[in-house]
Amino acid sequence: MEKQFITQSNRSIATQAAIGSVRAEGLNPSMKTIGYLKDYSDGRITSNQLYKLSLIEAKSILTQSLN
Secondary structure (H helix, E strand, O other): OOOOOOOHHHHHHHHHHHHHHHHHOOOOOOHHHHHHHHHHHOOOOOHHHHHHHHHHHHHHHHHHHHO
């Protein structure tokens, strides 16, 4: 099987699709999350780092809403 390489263009398309999907559900990603997606799109962080940062941000938002 041929290995697929993720290019900056592919990352950009994926991040825009993710933001669109979230907004289609009537939600708005935080500015921090949008920043993390931009960092991923630009190749500054990996998908694993994006996942971990996004979970931290989601937990923070949930904690704030419970207080």
